[in-house]
Amino acid sequence: MKKLTRPSLFILACLVWAGCSTTKSLKPGQFLYTGAEININPDSSAKIDNQKQVKEDLESKTRPRPNKSFLGIKYKLAIYNLAGEPTKPKGFKNWLRRKGEPPVLMSDVKLKYNNDVLKSYLISEGYLQSVVTGDTVIKGKKGKAIYTANTGARYKINKITFPKDTGNMTRIINANKGKTLLKVGDYYDLDTYKNERIRIDNDLKENGYFYFSPDYLIMQVDSTIGKELVNVTVKVKDIAPDAGLKPYSIKEINIFPNYSLRRDSTLRRMKPLEYNDFNIYDDKKTFKPRLFDRLVFFQKGELYNRKDHNQSLNRMVNIGAFQDVRAEFLPLDSFKNNELNLNIYLTPLKKNSLTFSVTGTSKSNNFVGSEVKITQTTRNLFRGAEQLDVSLSGGFESQIKGTSQGKNSYSFTAEGKLTFPRFIVPFYKPNSTNAFIPKTIASLSYQLLSRGSEYNLSAFKAEFGYNFKENLHKEHTFNPISINFVKPGFPNDSTEKSLYAANPLLRTTLERQFIIGSNYNFTYTNQMEDNRRNNSYFNGSIETGGNVWGLFVPKDEKGQRSIFNVPLTQFVRVEADLRDYYKITKNLIWANRLNLGYGYGYGNSSSLPFVRQFFAGGSNDIRAFPARTLGPGTYKVPTTATFADQGGDIKMMLNTELRFKLVSILYGALFADAGNIWLRKEDKGDPATGNLGRPGSGFKFKNALNEMAVGTGAGLRVDATIFVIRLDVAFPIRKPYLPEGQRWVIDQVSFGDKGWRKDNLIYNIGIGYPF
Template sequence: MKQLIRPFLFILICLVWSACSNTKYLKPGQILYTGAEVEVNPDSAKKIDDQKGVKSVLESKTRPKPNKSILGLRPKLWIYNIAGEPKKPKGIRNWLRNKVGEPPVLLSQVNLQYNSDVLTSHLISQGYLQSVVTGDTVIKEKKGEAIYTANTGDRYKMASVRFPEDVDFLTSIIDQNKDKSVLETGKYYDLDAFKNERVRIDNDLKENGFFYFNPDYLLLQVDSTIGKSQVDVRVKVKDVAPDAALKPFTINKINVYPNYSLRRDSTLRKLQPLEYNGMSIYDDRNTFKPKVFDRLVFFQPDELYNRRDHNQSLNRMVNIGAFQDVRAEFVPIDSMKSNQLDLNIFLTPLRKNSLSFSVTGTSKSNNFVGSEVTLTQTTRNIFRGAEQLDVSVSGGFETQVSGVSKGLNSYSLTAEGKLTFPQFIVPFFKVNSTNAFIPKTIARLQYQLLQRGSLYGLNSFTGEFGYNWKENQYKEHNFNPISITYVRPTIDSLRQRDLFDSIPGLRSTLEKQFIIGSRYNFTYTNQMETQRKNNMFFYGSVETGGNLWGLFVDKNAAGERTIFNTPLTQFVRLEADFRDYYKVNRNVTWANRFNVGYGHAYGNSTSLPFVRQFFAGGSNDIRAFAARSLGPGTYRVDTARFADQAGDIKIMLNSELRFKLVSVLHGALFADAGNVWLRREDVGTPATPGNPGTPGRPGSGFRLKNALSELAVGAGAGLRVDASIFVVRLDVAFPIRKPWLAPGDRWVFDDINFGDKAWRRENIIYNIGIGYPF
């Protein structure tokens, strides 16, 4: 114990010395500023509401901020001081002083009167109309602190709120919507509420044609002389508001320039337009079909201007993915004599064809490293309806760098075509969407060849037709009514028996599979609202296979429903993924995930097809275990040879504390738990004359009462380089619970020994990834 205490005391003494030594670098007369303290009503026995919160907010508004400190120490200031004055504009000394360190904040930089005025203004904005703040300084040795005294007085409430009398169209709109006012009698005077009320009224007027109105044209008069710490509030339209702001405008002409550029501006304006559905389209090159603009422009001639149609039109034109520049221009015919606007829409298309090339590197926790090359050809507006065709070809290569199968090579070749229509295409029906987001119909074809070294190969063909649409900024739907997958394996017949015997479960991977079904996904997220304390994400999926087709497909002699001599896979698959992100403070976030999946096979099938099963382990899953190595259940696979275990049921929980270290470097501490199971235990196949049978996977079946006791648990830490546009991640994890051990021996805390090389080789898992794990 003494060996540990002595170094600790030495480090502590060094830190305290470094903190004290910062002042010795000050010049004569300089005082180090250590921060501000605000005393709220120190001479009054009566406390105001949330006095601690008010004190904290006031202190946060003082300037300048003192040097950053940790437990009273100022390491960045210390680094600045010990680096000294650099003799060269570059070098380690310059970097330490100007990039890592920070110069001293001096008491002479504090403007007491300015800060007092700022704090007084804030208190008045919160209803403390009689507040007064004064400031002073306290100096001890070479350190100084600012002390502010805030005498708030009573907080005023609104006794009444009056709106303009209903005498014309503008005041009638204000009167009709006054029930939605954020100003309520009995509530505290609040300057932010006054600002929000002006914005609310402006929005109501914009929805009713008042294009030139502005929140600044509204005046909120406050009378604080009525007594009893109350105010009367009167909402009034300023007398100096211009005439154009006080009348509603209607849309006159709608001019659309679908192939606009500054170089062709004068030429396009002289063209004879195509008149279509109330729009004048100036497009001598016939770039787009006119009906495209029915889905993009929500205005009609002679209707009142409204902000909703304005925003939805702009959003649709941006989100359709066909234009690199979008601009809407509202031009008054004569704002003094008329109340009409011409709408000019200028659209600059993206290039019709583009070619992209990408190279990615991979390093997986199952000891495979490799890379993939992808080439994508994009053709836009292929049928003049803003459609997009993406044709891509990719090839990847992996090799196993350690384990019994070291040198096992794997490669894949993929070809895909995807055609996206910016509208719903539904046979025999016309479906219109009126929100700001463009609905999409997507048709996709894909072929993939996966060759797992000398073990086996998989040829898969996929065809899908479906729809994608956003209900609003939070909710997104994907529905594929038709999804077809055909998987044809290839394997050396001479090795087949040996592989099945040595790798139980591989048989299900190498079965012919014909999946015809439907899939629906729903996503909800509010992560774009970065100001929220708590953000959530939810993903739910329902997939069926063979349900409808199973009613029409005849059975073969073996009683199986087949298509092209391949058994039709029949199943229902459900999955839910819930994530919560709680901001402890601006630099610390607590992230949690709960992921559960369930698959039920019936008819021809006894378990989910391999390509639809659930997997556990890996860099985005349970990080203390190699990818696809966990389960099913308590079954233990030889991960050094071949880790490709899957299940029909999955439960996973993740918890991660994320925190900023310095600049773009972030850290994390995490714990993961979970496993996969088969709905029915794999008992293998019995031996028969001429057939030796295959081994099963004992403990692979799911039993609800045993599920929690069969969860694998791991913990670890990570470093992340978060540069906003990309995140590079390194996580190091180790198991603390192994489900394949005997029930009383599954927690392995006592076995943890970071100093043991053999333990580290057996248990430490390194995960390199792009982006956060969830």
Template sequence: MKKLTRSGLIIFTCLIWGACSTTKSLKPGQFLYTGAEIKINPDSKMKIDGQKEVKDGLESSTRPRPNKSLLGIKFKLGLYNLAGEPKKPKGGLRNWLRKIGEPPVLLSEVKIPYNRAVLKSYMLTQGYLQAEVTGDTVIKGKKGKAVYNVYTGNRYKIKSVAFPPDSVGVAAVINQTKDKTLLQVGNNYDLETFKNERIRIDNDLKERGYFYFSPDYLILQVDSTAGQNQVDIRLKVKDIAPDAGLKPYTINNINIYPNYSLRRDSALRKSTPEVYKDFNIYDTRKTFKPGLFDRLVFFKKDEFYNRRDHNQSLNRMVNIGAFQAVKAEFLPLDSFKNNQLDLNIYLTPLKKNSLSFSVTGTSKSNNFVGSEVKLTQTTRNLFRGAEQLDVSVSGGFETQVSGVAKGLNSYSFTAESKLSFPRFITPFRGVNSTNNFIPKTLASLSYQILSRGSSYNLNSIKTEFGYNWKESQYKEHTFNPVSINYVTSKITASSKDTLFAENPGLQKNLEKQFIIGSNYNFTYSDQMNESQRNNIYFNGSLETGGNVWGMFASRNNEGKKSIFGIPINQFVRVEADLRDYFKINKNITWASRLNLGYGYAYGNSTSLPFVRQFFAGGTNDIRAFAARSLGPGTYYYKNFLDPGQTSSYTDQSGDIKAMLNTELRFKLFSIVYGALFIDAGNVWLRKEDEGTPAIGDTPAIEGRPGSGFEFKDALKELAVGTGAGLRLDATIFVIRLDVAFPVRKPFLPEGNRWVLNEVDFGSSTWRKENLIYNIGIGYPF
């Protein structure tokens, strides 16, 4: 079987390699263009500063671009060649392959003189004012490339910088801020820096009321005759700059139209406004309370215009989530004859009620559900202050196919209501945010059923009150000083004894849980910066239960602190989730995640509440192992050590978690993406579970040997799995199929945990016991 499998693999590889031949469809006299080769100062050993970056910039400036490749193989070109000439003008496999493929880029398409001019211009912008470029083509077999020799000469530096000498008007303002200049004596000549300097000056002037000023009104005169490869720079305001751009403006009237539409334009303008502080509010229908605009509009009457207030006002009006259209119009009085502006703000509200449907994937370590569909009813502007009420119902599932624990792992149903206020509601006055983002006060109430198939159900009622605010576009905070969660369970297994025998930890975990405490969550993400090659996501959380509230609790007959007669859980839980997304190129991303968690139970509690514990294994976790089947530590429940029996009671949890995932994601064609991944991790108990003896009618609880955490042994107890996946990424949703298998099993005896030598895809028994198919919605991280 192994020999047959290897032979088939060799034949399949040869077929693919033959289909991907890059030159098979070329006609006589045609040569495949393989790209540009840049040689910098080829006749000299001298290297320029940042030579690799300059070389990359030059190479990316050449046209055309060669055919795309993945890991050195031009798959798209191979598919195009595999299709051959279609027999039909439309439809059929050949046309489809040509559509997702890519025709060959020919050497004849390369325009050497054009590229030489482009490369020389690029070098001039970098300060190589005496650069020269030559170019030619080189042919080898049926392939050809373009070779460009770049002779840089010396790079010019800045010798002196002179600003406008005037002491009045716009020139005086430019002089006042010249200490912030980007043009520093001794720095390299760089055209991009010159552009940024004009933008910097424009920004400074906009902050001081120069509304109509433009960077185009500035000119940087460069004199390269200073000698010794240096330049003198003189900055001045163009003589043709209009008068309107050379004087500062103040704000006159601030007119706000909160319920604006083109149909009602005339009627609104003729209506009598409500005067509130510095605002004239034209809202005949009383749609919004006037006080709302005090938190949205930062301009004040008779103050100078500044761009900061402009941007903050627009951002707040957009981010508050109450308006579908926002427009700010600045109109000069008397056709620029004076220096005042009227500000008109036109706001078109969103519909008061809306219904939305969403499909999401989840990836939190303590969440039972991997994917979720959600229906949400939204009511906006509930109390005329841009409040928002969301009432939703959702259902979720997490499933893994094949392996020894195949089948439905869990599903959930959730009903939730959430009310948000666009401000801080606190006992203290003056607590507010003055940045671009609207702070929110949140109150929520939810009910959830979590089902583990035929094993048990958890019923959870949760309410929270807290705050959400963004420190910047990258940093977000959520703080809930009040969080109450009551959880009850129902055993659905035919035999409790069987369930607890196979999973000793469940008996304690399925007791009633009353969590009353606080939590804080911090998120940092720069993923919106798509131009960056490397993006970071970090989420850190801290939760406490029963600490402050425990001071007000009384003790019950068992000596446990209780509220309303129900013992409270007492614990501290921290978790950190760090993700890195590195773009190798626009079609290949290397994504990695490090997830660490630690929980400490005290007082009433000997372990974390079940719904706050950590799990390992599953569709968004360590995909080569069944959901929540790993650990704690080297412990593994009995049935899975007996190949003749299976069990679905896989809920192994811990107080400590360590997980590392790395995944290479690449585009195959259209919306189809592929992935190769490795996952590693495990969970542990803070102290080994030694079980408890039988007391009276209470049966004994079996211990879990090897479940305790020892730092020195942690690396030796990690599970490792690997696999590949396909994703349909339609932007608005992602459907994912991952196939994984274990290469390290921590529950095996030490020295036998690596099982790479047992991998045998040709064996149906091995596939049945080890291959796991994960179906999910969204990326795993």
């Protein structure tokens, strides 16, 4: 009992000391400010709409903010006090004091200022008769501010009046008033009025009013009509300048594709190349003129409009050929007429660049290693903003523990990728007019993987396809041609036979494969919208192999359709990955993922080829099981297996994770993962080759939930925004390979048992979040 009591008393003493230390250094007459308390209509039993949120908003607007705290402990103030007054200009005490936070005092509280701020906020929300009074309460050496808000009734909109149609500008405003954000019956809301001014300004910008501003509009509100109603009148201010009240058209479009400040005067003096509506100032002919047909949406003589302005800028930035993009609109004759000259200044990126990277890897299957990669990038290859990336990489991995401890593998990869900033489609010229640059991508790669004296794999891949963004949220990738050729190699026939005898599953893994097909990928995300309470992400893909070629390729003497004596792989594979991120609070996020996959092999193939199969287990998957060792179904990889990778045709996975901030850039997580993989048809093996099959590997819908693995754990993340380093520790609480009725093992969890920890705890190190 004493062993438990003493640590508890010590912790309690530390907490008491931390609480007391926040006031011990205060001087006589000083009181520590602990925060603000908001009371809304305390004399009324009726609550206002969304009272809890309004209360939180009011509290957040009070100043000053109290000292930061964690679990009720003002840790930064305690650190500040612990450091004390430094006696030297430098040293540990100075460093410690800077890490702390000086006390926030009651004398810093300005009640009248806060009263005015809170009243202004309530008025902006429609409580036009609100009154706020503030007072202070001091107890001991601490104090707080109490603000009482009597809101009165919340006003609603009774009528909206737009300007009379007296000219072109008022005609445009009235023509678009059906899109107004002001609705009869809605509450008075200052933010809505501001957004309505922005909406009208945007309508005018689309019709040539380049110099108009939302500040030139005024919303006159009449609250004297009674019954807590207001009339709103939209007007153009009388003091609006003449330049903002007339539309402007484009006179000249001057493009400087190879611009620099050093050459500014030289470029302006030279004779431009006249191409369509553009005057191109480029004596070095850096880019083909037709490139600008896809980048600049303005035409001579047309009215200025914001849509063309934004799309032009976005395209010039997103094409990836320029390090600086600037568009300048200059009025002719100092606003005396209604014409603008458009000057576009473009500074290209360097034509060639070389990048070098070294990465280290640590995997859940006990492999560690490193890779060196060098990439040569050539931009504007054919003077149309094309980009060629050629990369070479080499790496090694070694298994540091397990049944194959000491086993090494080496890899070499060469890849070339050519990107065209446009669609290249035979006999057709698609016209994309949104803000994002469509891309045509052709790639070719070769990879050699060597497992020392056992075997090696040579993989060739060629792809041709398209990538384009429909809008900010939706992205499509379509590769009509995708060719993969995988060829195994062995030192000699005896090595091959001994490998297959030791592990018959290697026969399907290391077989020659020829995949010719197509693939399509669709991504939707709104994660870039930080103001949303709930964000989502979806990725869906479909891939086919051998479908079209299978119609034309004749069968060989074995009844298989083959190309170059290699059986043509035929399959259809679909996968969906849905994620949801719900912000419970600013620093508490509940993340969930559902991942489903299905593959159907036909013709030459009874299942998906190994390189296209689904896998379970690992740092981004079901973290309580080593990578690629879970499943299929209720099958368990023997501990003596030299090759543990297990693939399947079907995958179901659910992940849930609670993410919370600890301190600074350190975050924590609690998670649970569930799922498994299955073969579409059970692997019954082939006794002639020594393959005993994989009992329980087949998928049956009625048994799927009963064959799910479940794991849970906790993790730490260092989130520095530009990179995330993750450490997770997980353990299984349901093992699908155990007999029915014995699969839940949560009652066997024993962190104090060394043997249990060795057999069950899985450590995962990763870069980035798991999903």
